[in-house]
Amino acid sequence: MHTKILLTLALAASSVLASDLAMDAKNAGLKPIPSSTSELLKLIDNPKNPITPKKAELGKKLYFDPRLSKSGFISCNSCHNLSEGGDDGISAAIGHRWTANPHHLNSPTVYNSVFFSSQFWDGRDPHLEAQAQGPIQAAPEMAATPDHVLSVVTSIPQYVDEFKGAYGDDVKITFEKVADTIATFERTLVTPSAFDDFLNGNDNALNKTQKDGLKTFIDKGCTTCHNGVALGGEMNAFNITGIYKFQNVGDFKGDKNGMVKVPTLRNITQTAPYFHNGQIWELKDAIKEMGRIQLGTDISDKEAASIEEFLKALEGRKQDIVIPQLPVSTSKTPRPNIN
Amino acid sequence: MHTKILLTLALAASSVLASDLAMDAKNAGLKPIPSSTSELLKLIDNPKNPITPKKAELGKKLYFDPRLSKSGFISCNSCHNLSEGGDDGISAAIGHRWTANPHHLNSPTVYNSVFFSSQFWDGRDPHLEAQAQGPIQAAPEMAATPDHVLSVVTSIPQYVDEFKGAYGDDVKITFEKVADTIATFERTLVTPSAFDDFLNGNDNALNKTQKDGLKTFIDKGCTTCHNGVALGGEMNAFNITGIYKFQNVGDFKGDKNGMVKVPTLRNITQTAPYFHNGQIWELKDAIKEMGRIQLGTDISDKEAASIEEFLKALEGRKQDIVIPQLPVSTSKTPRPNIN
Numbered sequence: 001m002h003t004k005i006l007l008t009l010a011l012a013a014s015s016v017l018a019s020d021l022a023m024d025a026k027n028a029g030l031k032p033i034p035s036s037t038s039e040l041l042k043l044i045d046n047p048k049n050p051i052t053p054k055k056a057e058l059g060k061k062l063y064f065d066p067r068l069s070k071s072g073f074i075s076c077n078s079c080h081n082l083s084e085g086g087d088d089g090i091s092a093a094i095g096h097r098w099t100a101n102p103h104h105l106n107s108p109t110v111y112n113s114v115f116f117s118s119q120f121w122d123g124r125d126p127h128l129e130a131q132a133q134g135p136i137q138a139a140p141e142m143a144a145t146p147d148h149v150l151s152v153v154t155s156i157p158q159y160v161d162e163f164k165g166a167y168g169d170d171v172k173i174t175f176e177k178v179a180d181t182i183a184t185f186e187r188t189l190v191t192p193s194a195f196d197d198f199l200n201g202n203d204n205a206l207n208k209t210q211k212d213g214l215k216t217f218i219d220k221g222c223t224t225c226h227n228g229v230a231l232g233g234e235m236n237a238f239n240i241t242g243i244y245k246f247q248n249v250g251d252f253k254g255d256k257n258g259m260v261k262v263p264t265l266r267n268i269t270q271t272a273p274y275f276h277n278g279q280i281w282e283l284k285d286a287i288k289e290m291g292r293i294q295l296g297t298d299i300s301d302k303e304a305a306s307i308e309e310f311l312k313a314l315e316g317r318k319q320d321i322v323i324p325q326l327p328v329s330t331s332k333t334p335r336p337n338i339n
Numbered sequence: 340m341h342t343k344i345l346l347t348l349a350l351a352a353s354s355v356l357a358s359d360l361a362m363d364a365k366n367a368g369l370k371p372i373p374s375s376t377s378e379l380l381k382l383i384d385n386p387k388n389p390i391t392p393k394k395a396e397l398g399k400k401l402y403f404d405p406r407l408s409k410s411g412f413i414s415c416n417s418c419h420n421l422s423e424g425g426d427d428g429i430s431a432a433i434g435h436r437w438t439a440n441p442h443h444l445n446s447p448t449v450y451n452s453v454f455f456s457s458q459f460w461d462g463r464d465p466h467l468e469a470q471a472q473g474p475i476q477a478a479p480e481m482a483a484t485p486d487h488v489l490s491v492v493t494s495i496p497q498y499v500d501e502f503k504g505a506y507g508d509d510v511k512i513t514f515e516k517v518a519d520t521i522a523t524f525e526r527t528l529v530t531p532s533a534f535d536d537f538l539n540g541n542d543n544a545l546n547k548t549q550k551d552g553l554k555t556f557i558d559k560g561c562t563t564c565h566n567g568v569a570l571g572g573e574m575n576a577f578n579i580t581g582i583y584k585f586q587n588v589g590d591f592k593g594d595k596n597g598m599v600k601v602p603t604l605r606n607i608t609q610t611a612p613y614f615h616n617g618q619i620w621e622l623k624d625a626i627k628e629m630g631r632i633q634l635g636t637d638i639s640d641k642e643a644a645s646i647e648e649f650l651k652a653l654e655g656r657k658q659d660i661v662i663p664q665l666p667v668s669t670s671k672t673p674r675p676n677i678n
Contacts, residue, residue, distance in 0.1 A: 064422050072429050078412075083403050083665045090411050090675050098437035100677065270667050282670060320661045326422050328609050331621060336429050338439065 021211055022199055028218045029227030032199035033112075033192045043229065044114045044187045049129055049180045051187055054166040059185030061162070061324040062178060067152045069142035071096055072336025076135070076182060079107040082321055085270025086111035086189070091278035092249070095135075096143035097339075104250030106278035111316065112266045114187045116233030121276045122255045123235045128183035133176065146175035151334045153178055158327030191267060191316020198313070206313055213310025216303050221295050231265040231314065236294075249277045266314045283308050360550055361538055367557045368566030371538035372451075372531045382568065383453045383526045388468055388519045390526055393505040398524030400501070400663040401517060406491045408481035410435055411675025415474070415521060418446040421660055424609025425450035425528070430617035431588070434474075435482035436678075443589030445617035450655065451605045453526045455572030460615045461594045462574040467522035472515070485514035490673050492517055497666030530606060530655020537652070545652055552649025555642050560634050570604040570653065575633075585632055588616045605653045622647050 034040045045051050062068060066075040074095055079088045086109035092100045093107040105121050113119065119131035135141040136149060153159045154173055163171050166181065195214075197205035206214065217223065226232045236259050254260045260276050273279065274286040284304045291299035299307070373379045384390050401407065405414040413434055418427045425448035431439045432446040444460050452458065458470035474480040475488060492498045493512055502510050505520065534553075536544035545553065556562065565571050575598050593599045599615050612618065613625040623643045630638030638646070 066420070066423070067428065071433070073417075073427065073433060078417075081405070083662050084405070085667075088412065089406065089668065090677065094410070094412060094677055098677070272668065281674065318664055322659045322661055323422050325657055328424075329428070329611065335620065338429065338433055338437070 019203060021215060022201075022203070024218055025199060025214060025223075028223035030199065030223060030231065031227075031229045032196040033115075033190055033229060035192070035196070035200045040190065044190060046127065046129065046183075046187065049184060051184050052166065054162070055181055055184040056188050057185075057324075058159075058162045058166050059181040059183070060321070061159075061326055062153075062182050063185050064324050065152075065326050067326075067329065067333070067336070068136055068144060068149050068178075069096065070144045070148060070336075071338045073338065074142050076110075076132075079135070079141070080110040082110070082189070082318070085109055085267045086113075087271050089272065091273050093141065095141035096139065099140035101140055102250055103252035104248070104277055105252055106273065106276060108263060109267060109271050110186055111189050111191050111318075112230055112264055113233070114190065115228065115230035116261070116264065117228075118233065118235050118261050121252065121261050123259070123261045124255070128186050129176075129180045132179035132182045132186070136179070148334055149175050149178055151332075152329075155330050155332035155334070156327045157330070188319075191318055193266065193316040194313040195310075206310075209306070209309045210313045211310075213306045213308070213313075216306045217310050220291060220297065220299060220303065220307070222290070222307065225262045225294065226265050232262040233264050234262055235259050236262045247277070249279065252276065265311060267316055268311050269308075269315055283311065358542060360554060361540075361542070363557055364538060364553060364562075367562035369538065369562060369570065370566075370568045371535040372454075372529055372568060374531070374535070374539045379529065383529060385466065385468065385522075385526065388523060390523050391505065393501070394520055394523040395527050396524075396663075397498075397501045397505050398520040398522070399660070400498075400665055401492075401521050402524050403663050404491075404665050406665075406668065406672070406675070407475055407483060407488050407517075408435065409483045409487060409675075410677045412677065413481050415449075415471075418474070418480070419449035421449070421528070421657070424448055424606045425452075426610050428611065430612050432480065434480035435478065438479035440479055441589055442591035443587070443616055444591055445612065445615060447602060448606060448610050449525055450528050450530050450657075451569055451603055452572070453529060454567065454569035455600070455603065456567075457572065457574050457600050460591065460600050462598070462600045463594070467525050468515075468519045471518035471521045471525070475518070487673055488514050488517055490671075491668075494669050494671035494673070495666050496669070527658075530657055532605065532655040533652040534649075545649075548645070548648045549652045550649075552645045552647070552652075555645045556649050559630060559636065559638060559642065559646070561629070561646065564601045564633065565604050571601040572603055573601055574598050575601045585614055585616070585618075585628065588618065591615065604650060606655055607650050608654055622650065626650075 034043065041051070063076045066073050066078070068075065079093050079095070080086055081088055087107045091106060092104040094100050108121070114128060117126060119125045119128060120134065125131050125134070136144050137146070150173065160173065163173050163177070167177070171177070194205045194210070225236050228234065235255060269283060272283065273281045274283070280286045280289060284301070287304040287307050288299045291297050373382065380390070402415045405412050405417070407414065418432050418434065419425055420427055426446045430445060431443040433439050447460070453467060456465060458464045458467060459473065464470050464473070475483050476485070489512065492502070499512065502512050502516070506516070510516070533544045533549070564575050567573065574594060608622060611622065612620045613622070619625045619628060623640070626643040626646050627638045630636050
C-alpha cells in the first residue's frame, strides 16, 4: 500500500513536471498546431483566398501538373516532393534544363509552410499565394511564362470547369488565380506531430528522451529563432556572410539586411541536407553548427543527440494524398519545350 | 400494343446486335480485362515473382523514390507518371542531366504494361521484372549503377525491414530483387474500362457512337496489330525504316528484324504524343497515319473520328494511389550526384 501511494505521488509529480515543461515550451515561444479544426482553420486560412474543398482539390491537380512548366517535365512536386518530407533531398535545387539554383539554394519543405511569416530564403513574400508565382516562372526552376501557364489551363476544358466550380461561373482565370489555387492546396499541408499532442495537453505524447531533448532545446536557446507554430519561418537577425559552413555557396545575398529565413524544424529529420546552402547532411552536425555560429555556444555531442531526439518528435502525421488524375491536353494546349 | 411489341423486338434485336459486336471483337482477337479478381490475378501474376500486398506496397515506395537514381531527382514516376496516363507527355523522354533519349524514343505508359508480351520499343524483354532494371541504369534516364541502388536500399533500415516483411527474414536484397519488387507494383496497375465492361457482357457499357467506332476499328483491320488484352504490346511485323512520320528520329533500329513494338491503346487518349518517336500529337492523325502506312488503306476523317470515339472507351478506371511516405536516408545512404 505504501508503495502504491509512492507510485501515485511519483506519477502525479511526473505529470506536473511534464506540464511545467509544456509551459516552459510555450513561454519560450513554441506553439502547437491546434487540435481543433476550427482553431486550425483560423490559422491556415487566408481571408483574401479562403480555403474550400474544390479549390484545394483543383490546387492539388495543378501542384502535380508538370505541364505548368515550360518543359512539361517539372511540377511543384518535383522539388517540393510530398513523398520526401516536402522537399527534394538535394543540396541545391535543380530545374529546367538541369540547371542548379544559381544562388545554390536548397529547396525548402512545403509542409507547414502556411505557418511561415516569410516565404523564400530571403523572405521576400509573406504569403504562399505570392510564393507560388515564383518557382513557376524562375528560369532554373519551371521556366514558364504566365502566358504559358494560362494557355495550358484555359486550353483544358476540365480545368476551366473546375475553376468555375471553385470560383463561380464568372471566374476570370489568370496566372495569379492559378497560383492562388495552388497556394490553397499548400495551406492544407499541415502535419501535426507528437510534439503538438504534448503541447495540446497529452503529457504522455513525448517520451522521457524527447522531453529531455525539448528541455535541452529550450535551455540552449534554440527557441530564440526556432519558435512559433512552425518552429521557424521568420527572418533571422543574423548576417550570413563569411561564416564557415553556413556561408553562401552561390551569390545569395539574403534580404536587404543580409538576413536569411529561419527554416522550420517540423519534419526536419526528413529534409536533409540542411541550411539555405544545403551544405550539412547530418542533423547532429547542423545542431552543433547552429549553436556555434548562431548562439555562440558549444553544443556537446550529448546535447546535440538529445536535441535530435526532440526533433524526431516533430515528424508529423502526413495526410493520405491520392495522386490526382490530370485532365487531358487538347490541340490548343502548348506543347512541352525542353529547350 | 402493336407498337409495344415492335419496340420489344427492336430492343431485343439491338441487344443481339450488341452481343454480335462483342463476339466480332473477340473473334478479331480483342480480350477484356477480366471482371473476376481471380481471373485477373491469373493474368497479371508472375509465378516466379508472385504478387503479395507487402511486395506491391514496397514496390510502390521504390517506384516513387528518386534516390534510386544517381541524381536523387528522378524516379520511375518521373517518366511513367501515374497522374498523366502513365507516361510523361513529352516527345522523347528526358532523364539524367536533362538528356533526351538518344534514340528519340517516347516513354510508353506503365498502365496495363503487365499485359504486354514484349517490353521496350524493341521488345527485348518479355517481363516487367527485366524491364524495370533498364531505365534505372540507362545513362539518359536514372543513370544509377546496381551498386548505387543496392547501397541506397540497404542503407535505410525501414527498406530492409520491408524487404524482410515481403520476402522473409533471410531475404538477400539484390538489385534484381529491387527491380522485381517494382515490377510487382507495376503488375497491379491495370485500368478496366467501359470496353471491358462491354466485352464482359454489359451491352450498355458502350454507347452507340462507341459501338460504331469499335465496328470501324475492326472493319479497318486495326485489330491485326492492336489485339489481346492490351490491344497491343506485341512485336509488329512492320519495318520502321524510311516511312514518313513514323520513321526514326534518332538511331533506333527496332528489334533484330527492324520491328517496333505495337503500343497499347488503353488510355491512348491520355498518352500523346504518339508512336515510338513521339512525332504525332493528335490521335486522329495517328489513326490515319497508321491506316496509311500499316494497313495500306485510307482512313477517312469520319472513320478516324469514329475510331477515336471507340478509343475513348479504353480510358480506364485508375486505382486511388496514395502517395507513399518514403523512409528517411541515413549517413550511409549515397548522396545524390547531379553530375
